[in-house]
Amino acid sequence: MSFALAPGATIGILGGGQLGRMLALAAARLGLKAHIYSNDPDSPAFDVCGARTLASFEDEKSLADFAVNVDVVTYEFENVPARTAAILADLSIVRPSPEVLATCQDRLVEKEFLTANGIATAAYMRVDDAGSLARAVAQLGRPSILKTRRFGYDGKGQVLVREGADLAVTFRSLGGAPAILEAIVPFAKEISVVAARGQDGQFAAYNVCENAHENHILKFTRAPALLAPDVAAEAVRLARAIADALDYIGVLAVEMFVVDPSGGAGEGAAELRVNEIAPRVHNSGHWTLDGALTSQFEQHVRAVAGWPLGATGRHGASVEMWNLIGEEVFAWEQILREPGANLHLYGKAEARPGRKMGHVTRVLS
């Protein structure tokens, strides 16, 4: 279905965290209204929208009211229940589509989708019980990583399978949920491609990002990634192939590992393994708020509104983004004093450990 919203139309956003907040801010700049649907009364996005629904994602009456009061629905997280997405898609337009959600919210389905499209991932096997875990470990070796198929993020829902670990205990440690075992990828570098695809198939990628994690949480992103040009081009090609195969509308991020069989010694020998598809705006794209001609949030709004995509060029020679996690946010005063630093705070009341409280970008010339 092809359409274009007019200014003044309302974008419904499922989820009220910082991604929903920054989407609402981008919509406002373009003269669009945002209606935030969240189950958390303290949602940061509630502070920046004209309409809000506080209800659970299983509340069918609230979902239906929301769907008929907005012109298009999008979301800030992929763990939207299938039934929720179906109710919304019945009454409104959901972008990206419920089919995309179904593919990307289940690690096994996602890996099977990638494999079917000829895209390399870590080796993986399906795990439904301690017995299938034992068979998978026999195949993929130790250490390897057991991950729940659904609801994992920032390292939640995964456990390392070490030498000597009791596999029944390991399987129970994730609550007995359906899982997959993944071989460990000996990566030289973690990268991501943040890109958008419009309803007409138009595709636009930002510079490939290079990411560093701490305690499974993104800590730092630099764009462009320091990569051989052919590797960067291949990364973008993979993201485009994924977006096309999903008939995707909106911004997506594809996380990849760069594997260098020569241990970093060789040029051009690098290979890519796709780790994860995020069917939404992504933390590794936050640098685009200050460092790109069009931010990822505006780009997502443009795509779901049926508007042309914006230019993805970069201001300056490179851009870096640091997350402010937990108490790191207390450096806000120091950051405010730093010329050229761009402070973004998410309006969260409590600086809990591991909680993303804000970020800072620096455009380097």
Add this chain to the structure above:
Amino acid sequence: MSFALAPGATIGILGGGQLGRMLALAAARLGLKAHIYSNDPDSPAFDVCGARTLASFEDEKSLADFAVNVDVVTYEFENVPARTAAILADLSIVRPSPEVLATCQDRLVEKEFLTANGIATAAYMRVDDAGSLARAVAQLGRPSILKTRRFGYDGKGQVLVREGADLAVTFRSLGGAPAILEAIVPFAKEISVVAARGQDGQFAAYNVCENAHENHILKFTRAPALLAPDVAAEAVRLARAIADALDYIGVLAVEMFVVDPSGGAGEGAAELRVNEIAPRVHNSGHWTLDGALTSQFEQHVRAVAGWPLGATGRHGASVEMWNLIGEEVFAWEQILREPGANLHLYGKAEARPGRKMGHVTRVLS
């Protein structure tokens, strides 16, 4: 009084137009909440804030409730009634101060303030009735401009006194309000200085802006203005002198005429006449949203929050800003397709003639 807000604090903003909207968006980026107070149910700023009061500016109960629920009060327009400002200042901190408002909302008081500080303006005389208008016209000549002392903007509340015009009719045409007569300044160029002053006296100006008006409404701004360096420096010096004399806190804009006695032929002969002080963020500073390291809206929020001012450097070689007035906003689709154009729409429902509906910026490298 010196203080610094903490993230999560609330900035109260009087006025719900596009300036209030862009202030609220800037506050949100910095983790501050915005509470908008407006007498217009269709206020564009209501769509982007966490708290809103819909009440008249004379409603003392609503004003008092507002004042005690916010941490600092600022405003998007200078025509705040004196009694309103006094009530708010009793219960909260108002920035810029009610004294600044009193000076800048009355053209006569403002000109007397400038004159007392040795700053050149157009020649002017006070006009209270047809008799004093006749005396002023005898002194300042025709054509000259009769302006109400208060509540004028975008050419409203002013009339040209032509050769042969009946002065009694002219005076009545402005409703008999207290007025001033201003001599016409034969200007070569209209410029403005958008600058900020912090609570500690820190001062930071953006590049001088060059402005073009159509039907008394700002149409176009370019930064930096094409000016001899000594003229630009003198313009900034005047803005600083004004901000210091007002003990100003926040962003202000000073509109000036560049008078070139040699008719544009000479270098360095230019003189400046201050036309108007806007004690708020200003239309000629909208280019800073995309073209400067810190936008004027963030800068104002920083100043009124008691935070350090941000860097005012420019992205790119120059920046231009075009207002989208009335039906010009219908070009939004074309602007969305233009690489490097930054579209800003204000969420106003109806594109009435003369109404500012949005703006577009282009950063030129």
